[in-house]
Amino acid sequence: KQEVTQIPAALSVPEGENLVLNCSFTDSAIYNLQWFRQDPGKGLTSLLLIQSSQREQTSGRLNASLDKSSGRSTLYIAASQPGDSATYLCAVSWAGNMLTFGGGTRLMVKP
Amino acid sequence: SQTIHQWPATLVQPVGSPLSLECTVEGTSNPNLYWYRQAAGRGLQLLFYSVGIGQISSEVPQNLSASRPQDRQFILSSKKLLLSDSGFYLCAWRRAGNFYEQYFGPGTRLTVT
Numbered sequence: 001k002q003e004v005t006q007i008p009a010a011l012s013v014p015e016g017e018n019l020v021l022n023c024s025f026t027d028s029a030i031y032n033l034q035w036f037r038q039d040p041g042k043g044l045t046s047l048l049l050i051q052s053s054q055r056e057q058t059s060g061r062l063n064a065s066l067d068k069s070s071g072r073s074t075l076y077i078a079a080s081q082p083g084d085s086a087t088y089l090c091a092v093s094w095a096g097n098m099l100t101f102g103g104g105t106r107l108m109v110k111p
Numbered sequence: 112s113q114t115i116h117q118w119p120a121t122l123v124q125p126v127g128s129p130l131s132l133e134c135t136v137e138g139t140s141n142p143n144l145y146w147y148r149q150a151a152g153r154g155l156q157l158l159f160y161s162v163g164i165g166q167i168s169s170e171v172p173q174n175l176s177a178s179r180p181q182d183r184q185f186i187l188s189s190k191k192l193l194l195s196d197s198g199f200y201l202c203a204w205r206r207a208g209n210f211y212e213q214y215f216g217p218g219t220r221l222t223v224t
Contacts, residue, residue, distance in 0.1 A: 031209045043201055044215040051210060089155070091213075097143055097162065098170075099213055101155040 002027045004092050006102035021075040021105050023090030028068040031093040035064050035075050038087045080109045113138035117202050117216040130189040132219050134202030142204040144185040150198040197223045
């Protein structure tokens with residue numbers, strides 16, 4: 001069964017810290033992997049998309065890496081800020097048309 | 112640029128009443144469209160997706176149905192709501208093909224009482 005797992009479910013860090021969010025998936029034959037951010041009561045905002053042929057993508061303070069052989073992706077957030085507090089979701093495309101989501105990591109950045 | 116709209120933003124409905132949620136996308140043509148549900152304390156569940164007008168695929172058996180009457184319009188319906196239908200409903204779109212980002216709408220909060 002194709003599954004996506006995110007550990008930990010929740011994370012609390014002090015402002016300014018660099019942090020890594022983890023995503024693991026069970027089948028390496030992916031099309032792509034997408035990271036999202038969700039604020040409470042809001043829709044999902046796309047952060048980064050990594051194609052299966054890519055190793056990483058960067059946007060501002062965010063860097064996402066992909067290691068298909070080990071079935072892992074990480075989202076690196078540099079110099080975290082209270083405004084980064086949100087739930088971060090990882091989603092994998094295996095079947096082209098559809099995404100399979102992990103359970104998310106709820107991040108709290110304390111001032 | 113492309114935008115996605117959902118309405119209503121919030122809805123409170125009694126058990127047994129009908130439901131109609133609407134999603135529209137602007138600025139693109141022939142998108143793939145998706146309906147997800149996010150129940151409290153649970154992850155995102157894909158309910159339906161559509162690759163074209165009148166083409167609907169259902170991912171889970173349930174009390175809901177979907178329709179795509181126009182290229183950029185996706186509707187989620189129910190004839191009789193259950194308490195378990197409460198949740199946050201999200202519509203999403205993506206360009207047809209395997210290598211594009213998926214974008215989400217603002218969501219509809221449904222409470223069935």
